[in-house]
Amino acid sequence: MRRSLGRYELTHELGRGGMGVVWAARDRDNGREVAVKLLAPRGYGSELTTLERRFLREARLTSRLNHPGIPVVYDHGSDDGELYLVMELVPGRALDAVLKDEGALDVERAAGVAQGVADVLTYAHGQGVVHRDLKPSNLMITPSGEIKVLDFGVAAALEPRPGETRFTAANATPGTVVYMAPEQAVGRTVPASDLYSLGCVLYELLAGRPPFTDGSLFMLYHQHANEPVPPLSGHRPGIPTGLTKLVAGLLEKKPEDRPGSAAEVRALLAAWVPAPAETGLTHPRLAEVAALRRSGRPAHALEEYQELLATPGLGRADFLAARVGAALCAGALGRSREALDELKSVLAEQRSLLGPADAAVLDTRYEIAVLLVRTGERHPAVELLRRLADDEERFLVADDPRRSRSRALLKRLDRMT
Incomplete structure (x- = not known):
């Protein structure tokens, strides 16, 4: 059994599926635990070079995605015919395991x-990235209740361009x-395709099973394309009418008949999501x-913060x-x-606890942008600052000096260019 991939010591298998195997691993150079996804496209012959190029292109694209609901991509490459992604190791459980253990979830x-998931899609679609393979096994629930969407770019990397051979098993559609x-089953993928997949996932969360499950692959294609969706009430009574309509x-x-955007879906779902506690x-x-x-005394302050973190009974927000x-x-x-990775991790928990409009959440987002600038990642910093500037003006009171900080930093970056 293979135990290493360059500087990555593979420790134990986390899971496997049609597109590859995921290992927990240790990055010897950085001293951190990571997840390594291996794709082993054996038997493609001369097509492998094309697959490698597309995979590496998609990996570069998705590594620039900067959202707390998308695991950070640290590294990617090819090693002895195996393509690999090195990602943030996300604690928690995949949604398919949750459904298997607990059955249908309560409405809230x-x-x-x-x-x-809709929040992640809102961001990704805004970056021109469509997931293409949303399903419960690609959705992780962290211990704090945050949602992480896995495998951005993998299905896109395997999807052929016109005239090219498919790279998936038995030439199946990614x-x-x-x-x-x-529409995805016949080779057309648009952002609304992700919304359909999200609808299938939400249906399963409420009903305990997806809308269509029976028959061969051909029959499943046919059902999605032609048959009416079985009513949710047939699996579970009492689901709110508005949620059933969504x-x-x-x-x-x-x-074109689905909701207009992931942002619209996110807003509609708010009616059934409890507001975070103050x-x-x-x-x-x-x-x-x-x-x-x-x-100007960060070393001393760091010691003080470490003492605070060890304080018994410290409140979650503190x-x-x-x-x-x-x-x-x-x-x-x-x-x-190290600071950037930690802030991204904290941001996900702050959003869950405090809500996206809380000033502490906005502060953390700003500090992430500053660190991105410091590490030379100007493009994701600019994208983050543009979204943050709008949110600061929307959520902060008129006399709060932080309302203008992101736009001011954007102007400085523009002058530097």
């Missing part, structure tokens, strides 16, 4: 999961037929240590604020990549 939880939009809209046969910072030392960090402070200290000490 199902809507919350779907809203998390994606998973149980969750595949009708699922039906997502599962319309024609892309949670303020309470520990008096947080402000003191933050002042120490800003005074704990996350201390993690942010410690990450900023690490960044000030030259450990920018």
Whole structure:
């Protein structure tokens, strides 16, 4: 059994599917735990070079995606005929395992999961990236309840251009037929195709099973393209009428008949997702240590933050604020990549606990953008700042000086160019 891939020590298998095998691994150079996805396209002969080029192109594209619901891509390449992606190791459970163990989810939880996916799709579609293979096994629920969408770009890498041979098993269409939009099955993929797949997932979350499951692959294609979706009420009574209509809209046969965007779906789902609890910072030392960090003493402040993090009974919001402070200290000490990875991890938990409009969430997003600029990743920094500038103006009060910081930084970056 293979135990290494260059600098990556493969420790144990996490899972496998039609597109590859995922391993937990340790990155010896950076001393961190990662996930390594291996794609072994054996038997393609001269086609392998084309596949490698497309895979590496898609990997470069998806590595620029910067959203807390998308695992960070650290590395990618080809080794002895095996293509690989090295990604953030996401704790938690895949949604298919949750469904197997727990069955259908309650309405609020199902809507919350779907809203998390819709938020990721809103960002990805805005970057011109379509997932193409949304399904429960590609959706992770972290211990804090955040949703992570896995495998961006993998299906795109395997999808042929006109006149090229398909690279998937038995020349099948990339994606998973149980969750595949009708137009995708005939070679046309648009952002609304992801919405159809999300509709299949949400249907399964509520009903305990996907809308179509029986028969051969051909019959599944036929059902998605031609047969009416079995009513949700036949599997589970009592689902709110509005939510039932939303699922039906997502599962319309024609892309133009579905909701207009992932952002629209995200907004509609808010009706069934409970608002986050109000949670303020309470520990008096947080402000003191933050002042120490800003005074130019990051090493001392880092020690203080580490003491705070070990304090018994520290509130969740305070704990996350201390993690942010410690990450900023690490960044000030030259450990920018470590700080960036930590802030992205914290942001997902802050959003879940505090909601996207909370000032602490906006602050963390801004600090991520600053670190991206510092590490030379100007393009994702600019994209993040553009979205953040709109959110700061929408969510912060008129006299808050932070309302203009992102636009000011964008102007400075533009002058530097």
